[in-house]
Amino acid sequence: MSDFFNLYQQGLVRAAVCVPEVRIANPPANAAATIALARRAHEAGALIALFPELGLTAYSNDDLFHQQPLLDAALAALAQVVEASRALRPLIAVGLPLRLDGRLFNGAVAVHAGRILGVTPKSYLPNDREFYEKRQFAAAEALLSQNTELLGQAVPVGPDLLFEASTLPGLILHMELCEDLWAPIPPSTDAAMAGATVLLNLSASNITIGKASYRNALCAAQSGKCLAAYLYSAAGPGESTTDLAWDGHAVIFEQDRLLAESERFPGNAQMITADIDLERLHQERLRATSFSDSIRAHRERLEHMRRVRFSPELPSGDLGLQRAIERFPFVPADSAERDAQCYEAYNIQVHGLAKRLQATGIERLVIGVSGGLDSTQALLVAARTMDRLGLPRTHILAYTMPGFATSSETRANALALMQALGTQAEEIDIRPSCMQMLADIGHPFAADELVYDVTFENVQAGERTSHLFRLANHHNALVLGTGDLSEIALGWSTYGVGDQMSHYNVNASVPKTLIQYLIRWVIASDHFDGTTHAILQAILDTEISPELVPAHAGGLDSAATSGLQSTEAKIGPYDLQDFNTYWISRYGLRPSKVAFLAWHAWHDKTQGLWPENLPEARRHEYDLPEIKRWLEVFLLRFFQLSQFKRSCLPNGPKVGSGGSLSPRGDWRAPSDAEAAIWLQELHEKIPEIDTPEQQG
Structure with a gap:
C-alpha cells in the first residue's frame, strides 16, 4: 500500500x-x-530544479560578458x-x-547525475x-553545430531538445529562455506538440509596474x-540595480492553473515546489482534437526535434501532496470565483430555457415542486426566465404532489416557495391514483401489506410524471425537468x-454540490424578497431524500437522524x-488515482x-x-447500470467546463458496457486499507 500514497506512482x-x-x-x-x-x-523529493537565466554569472553583467575571465569562471561554476x-x-x-561555434550564446544547460544532457541557446x-542582448549574444539560429564538447562531454545543442x-x-521537458x-x-x-509536458523558462525579466501580472x-x-x-x-536578489530592479518572481502553472507562486521582492534565496499531474495532461491531449490537428499541420518541423533520455531515481514512500485538490471540483473555494461561476451557471440556465420557450412559441411551464434542492433551483430559473421574457410568473404552473412518504416539512416548503414566487400553485395528492x-x-401494498419495493417507489414517480405531462398537454405548456448531473451520473432516477x-431540463449538467451553492448565491445576491430567501434557506437545511418510502421501512438504508428516506x-x-x-468523466483517470486524490482532499x-x-454539518471527513x-x-x-438512461436524456444547456453527460454533448457510451475492469483496477491497487499513519 505504500506505493498507493507515493505521488510518483500516481503519475505526478x-x-x-x-x-x-x-x-x-x-x-x-x-x-x-x-x-x-x-x-x-532533492530533499523535497523534486525531480526538476529550475534556475534563472544566466544565474551562474548573474544576468546584469552587460559588457562584462565579453571578458574572458568571467566566461572561464562561468564554465568552472558549471563544472561544480x-x-x-x-x-x-x-x-x-x-x-x-x-x-559555441565561435560565438557567445545565452545558454540554458540541463544537468543530471553528473551528466550534461544538453544546451539550449536563447x-x-x-x-x-x-x-x-544582441550586443553581447548571438541567437540560437546562429548555431552551426548540433553537438559540442562541453567539460569533456559530448553534448547536443539547440532549441529542439526534449x-x-x-x-x-x-515526463518530457523542454527549456527556453525569457524572451x-x-x-x-x-x-x-513546437516542443509541446512534439511531446514535451513540462516547459521550463529560465528568465531574468526585470520588474516594472504591472509586468508580473503580464x-x-x-x-x-x-x-x-x-x-x-x-x-x-x-532573477531576484543580488542583480544590479544600476538602472533596473528585480522581483525574483517564480511560478508553476499547469494547463493555465496556478499551482505555486513565490514571494516577490524577496530578501534572500527562495524555492517553490508543486506536484504536476502528468497523467491528467496526457488525458487532456488525448481528447483535444485541435492539439492533434496542430501536430499534423506542423509535422515536418516537429520530426526534427531531438530526444535526450535520462533516468532519474524516483523517491519512495509517502511524500505528501503539494497540490491543492478541491473538495468540490464543481464549486471553487474562492468566493469571488465561486460567485462569478454561479452567476454564469444561473444565467446559462435562464438563457437556455428562454430560447426554448421562444423557439416553440409556448409561454407556459409545468413543473413538479417537491421542496427539494433540484426542483427549487429549476423553479428559480423558471421565475427569472419569465421575468426576462416579460411574461407573468403565473405562467409557471407549479404542482406539489405528495405521496406516501412526503414529509410535512418538504410539503410546506414547496407550497410556500411556489406562493412566494408568485407562480400558479396547486397541490395534487397522488396517493389515490397510486393505489x-x-x-x-x-x-x-394495495391489499394492506407493507411492501416497500422498487415497484412501490416507481409507481409514485410514474404517477407524478404522468400528471405533469398531461397537465402540459392540457395547458399548452412545456414540462420543465429537474434532475441534476449527480443523479444522471449515478442513474438515481426512474426511467x-x-x-x-x-x-x-435546465439542471441536466449541474451537479448537486453546485445546485446547493447556486441557491445560496441567489440568497446572497438578493434576487428575490426576504420571504423567498427564508424558504430557500429552509430547503437548504433539509436532508436530501426521494421521499418515496418511509424511513422506518425494514431493510432500507436510511438516516438515523431524520424521518426521511436518505438518498x-x-x-x-x-x-x-x-x-x-468530475475526475472520471472529465479526465478518464484510473479509479485508484481518483481514490488517491479523494483521500488527499477529504x-x-x-x-x-x-x-x-458551508454549514458545519456538511464539513465531513472521509477515510x-x-x-x-x-x-x-x-x-x-x-x-x-445507468448509461441507458443517459442515452435518451432530454435537451438541456451545458453549464460547466466539468462537462455534461448528454449523448449529444460530452459523453457517448454503450448502454451494455461492463464495469469489471474499473472495479478490478481499484481492488488491485488498494487491496488492503492502510493509511500512512497506520503504516507508520
Missing part, C-alpha cells in the same frame, strides 16, 4: 523553481548558491554544479554564457528599450494552449419519469460522488479551504475505506 512529478541570491560576476559564489538550492529540491549533481536526484536547469534576443525521463512515463515566451510562436509551442498571463496562456505545465524563474395503479397490477424525462445513505455522499464524477477537514457559508466503498458504488452505477 514534483518540480522546484529556485531563485538564488546571486553575486554579480562571481560564478563561484553563484555555483554554491545554486547547489544549495538544488540540494533543497555538474559534480554536485552526482549526488542529487533532480534535473537541474541552469543558465550561463557559453562560447532563440529570441530582446534589443529594445532597456534590453540590448529531455525524456525513462523512469517516469510522461522566447514573449515571441508570437515560442519554441516551447508574466502570469503569458505563462497561463502558454500552459493552457500547450496542455502542459509551465515553470518560470525570474389504483398498485391494485391494477396486483401489488401487495421515463420526471427526474429523467421532460421537455427541457446519500443509499448511493453515497454527493460530496464524494460529485468528486468521482481525509482531514482541518486542512485546505472550505467554500464560505480511505469509505472513499473506496462509495467509489465502487459509483463505478458500477456509472459504467454498467
Whole structure:
C-alpha cells in the first residue's frame, strides 16, 4: 500500500523553481548558491530544479560578458554544479554564457547525475528599450553545430531538445529562455506538440509596474494552449540595480492553473515546489482534437526535434501532496470565483430555457415542486426566465404532489416557495391514483401489506410524471425537468419519469454540490424578497431524500437522524460522488488515482479551504475505506447500470467546463458496457486499507 500514497506512482512529478541570491560576476559564489538550492529540491523529493537565466554569472553583467575571465569562471561554476549533481536526484536547469561555434550564446544547460544532457541557446534576443542582448549574444539560429564538447562531454545543442525521463512515463521537458515566451510562436509551442509536458523558462525579466501580472498571463496562456505545465524563474536578489530592479518572481502553472507562486521582492534565496499531474495532461491531449490537428499541420518541423533520455531515481514512500485538490471540483473555494461561476451557471440556465420557450412559441411551464434542492433551483430559473421574457410568473404552473412518504416539512416548503414566487400553485395528492395503479397490477401494498419495493417507489414517480405531462398537454405548456448531473451520473432516477424525462431540463449538467451553492448565491445576491430567501434557506437545511418510502421501512438504508428516506445513505455522499464524477468523466483517470486524490482532499477537514457559508454539518471527513466503498458504488452505477438512461436524456444547456453527460454533448457510451475492469483496477491497487499513519 505504500506505493498507493507515493505521488510518483500516481503519475505526478514534483518540480522546484529556485531563485538564488546571486553575486554579480562571481560564478563561484553563484555555483554554491545554486547547489544549495538544488540540494533543497532533492530533499523535497523534486525531480526538476529550475534556475534563472544566466544565474551562474548573474544576468546584469552587460559588457562584462565579453571578458574572458568571467566566461572561464562561468564554465568552472558549471563544472561544480555538474559534480554536485552526482549526488542529487533532480534535473537541474541552469543558465550561463557559453562560447559555441565561435560565438557567445545565452545558454540554458540541463544537468543530471553528473551528466550534461544538453544546451539550449536563447532563440529570441530582446534589443529594445532597456534590453540590448544582441550586443553581447548571438541567437540560437546562429548555431552551426548540433553537438559540442562541453567539460569533456559530448553534448547536443539547440532549441529542439526534449529531455525524456525513462523512469517516469510522461515526463518530457523542454527549456527556453525569457524572451522566447514573449515571441508570437515560442519554441516551447513546437516542443509541446512534439511531446514535451513540462516547459521550463529560465528568465531574468526585470520588474516594472504591472509586468508580473503580464508574466502570469503569458505563462497561463502558454500552459493552457500547450496542455502542459509551465515553470518560470525570474532573477531576484543580488542583480544590479544600476538602472533596473528585480522581483525574483517564480511560478508553476499547469494547463493555465496556478499551482505555486513565490514571494516577490524577496530578501534572500527562495524555492517553490508543486506536484504536476502528468497523467491528467496526457488525458487532456488525448481528447483535444485541435492539439492533434496542430501536430499534423506542423509535422515536418516537429520530426526534427531531438530526444535526450535520462533516468532519474524516483523517491519512495509517502511524500505528501503539494497540490491543492478541491473538495468540490464543481464549486471553487474562492468566493469571488465561486460567485462569478454561479452567476454564469444561473444565467446559462435562464438563457437556455428562454430560447426554448421562444423557439416553440409556448409561454407556459409545468413543473413538479417537491421542496427539494433540484426542483427549487429549476423553479428559480423558471421565475427569472419569465421575468426576462416579460411574461407573468403565473405562467409557471407549479404542482406539489405528495405521496406516501412526503414529509410535512418538504410539503410546506414547496407550497410556500411556489406562493412566494408568485407562480400558479396547486397541490395534487397522488396517493389515490397510486393505489389504483398498485391494485391494477396486483401489488401487495394495495391489499394492506407493507411492501416497500422498487415497484412501490416507481409507481409514485410514474404517477407524478404522468400528471405533469398531461397537465402540459392540457395547458399548452412545456414540462420543465429537474434532475441534476449527480443523479444522471449515478442513474438515481426512474426511467421515463420526471427526474429523467421532460421537455427541457435546465439542471441536466449541474451537479448537486453546485445546485446547493447556486441557491445560496441567489440568497446572497438578493434576487428575490426576504420571504423567498427564508424558504430557500429552509430547503437548504433539509436532508436530501426521494421521499418515496418511509424511513422506518425494514431493510432500507436510511438516516438515523431524520424521518426521511436518505438518498446519500443509499448511493453515497454527493460530496464524494460529485468528486468521482468530475475526475472520471472529465479526465478518464484510473479509479485508484481518483481514490488517491479523494483521500488527499477529504481525509482531514482541518486542512485546505472550505467554500464560505458551508454549514458545519456538511464539513465531513472521509477515510480511505469509505472513499473506496462509495467509489465502487459509483463505478458500477456509472459504467454498467445507468448509461441507458443517459442515452435518451432530454435537451438541456451545458453549464460547466466539468462537462455534461448528454449523448449529444460530452459523453457517448454503450448502454451494455461492463464495469469489471474499473472495479478490478481499484481492488488491485488498494487491496488492503492502510493509511500512512497506520503504516507508520
